[in-house]
Amino acid sequence: MSDDFSFAVQATDGAARKGEIFTPRGTIRMPAFMPVGTAATVKAMFPQDVRAAGADILLGNVYHLMLRPGAERVAKLGGLHEFMRWPYPILTDSGGFQVMSLAKLRKLDESGVTFQSHIDGSRHHLSPERSMEIQHLLGSDIQMQFDECVRLPCSDEEAERAMRLSLRWAERSRKAFREQPGRAIFGIVQGGANKALRVESARALADMDFHGLAVGGLAVGEPQEVMLDMLETTVPHLPAGKPRYLMGVGTPDDIMQAVARGIDMFDCVMPTRAGRHGLAYTRFGKINIKNSRHAEDTRPLDPDSSCPAARDYSRAYLHHLVKAGEILGMMLLTQANVAYYQQLMAGLRAAVVEGRLSDFIAETRAQWAEGER
């Protein structure tokens, strides 16, 4: 196992790619779905179950971890991998998105963002330099540049201001990144829903020495067709030899459509958050397990699933646990959902290798529509 970070495309099907990222902590099979582990845990799941579900990499977040327990403390305790007992790759977001969505009393200027913690009101400052230092302290394998993500819809002026600021912050993040074998930094394309801005941002970042590139500023309230239109505009300007990560996406259908347009990596709170609210993702579509029609249904979510939570427990039992507010209900549905997302990614990877991605997408959608047999 080399101690370097590297990426290889092994098959293509139209714009879609099947590839792998190699890191000293393990290989990431792509297209990949990265479960969100914001506060050093994939909520309601043991790390070994996240791994058993098929995940090669999970996410951490600068904003949450700098506020609690603190980046220096995580470093003192051996780093995030040791802290949360996840020895495989971790990608950390740079915190800019959460500051703008969670923190109070934010002040943004060229230096960065000053804000008050949503937890205890303490005051903090995040800059490209401090965000990279925190990601280094956490021991992150893939670090994200510090950027500004604007909500949609927004004016062209607002999108341009944030995109240019994010490019200047990309340079500063890249300079502040501590080069280490196996460690990577990704740039983030911004530009709102403005095609010219998206192309300019992508081209500028492609010329900087990033290991991978993310498409940011999407999944922020825009319709799917706007998101897909921005992908068709942006992806052709991203280097084919680097991984492409679409941040915050998405539903199973969003992911399939984005894979077909050349995206390799995804993250979304949907499978974990939905699991905690009684919503199950399955090959037959979504199942709201709270619905009374499941109260005496002895079938599991999916008898053919490799995930024990989806295969071994009746819908009646899951219905009972969720109605009773039992913790095990959250645990089982979260595990089943994360496993379903990983099974979907495995199906997409195989379909690209076999050159049958469009058939796979059509078959998968048909099975959702058909629902239960």
Ligand SMILES: CNc1nc2cc3c(=O)[nH]c(N)nc3c(CC[C@H]3O[C@@H](OC)[C@H](OC)[C@@H]3OC)c2[nH]1
């Ligand atoms: C939901 N839609 C969505 N669009 C997004 C766009 C951006 C963006 O342009 N820049 C940055 N830096 N982050 C973004 C993010 C946050 C992802 C993180 O948010 C956290 O999920 C809650 C998780 O942190 C473990 C994840 O880590 C990568 C987005 N999320």
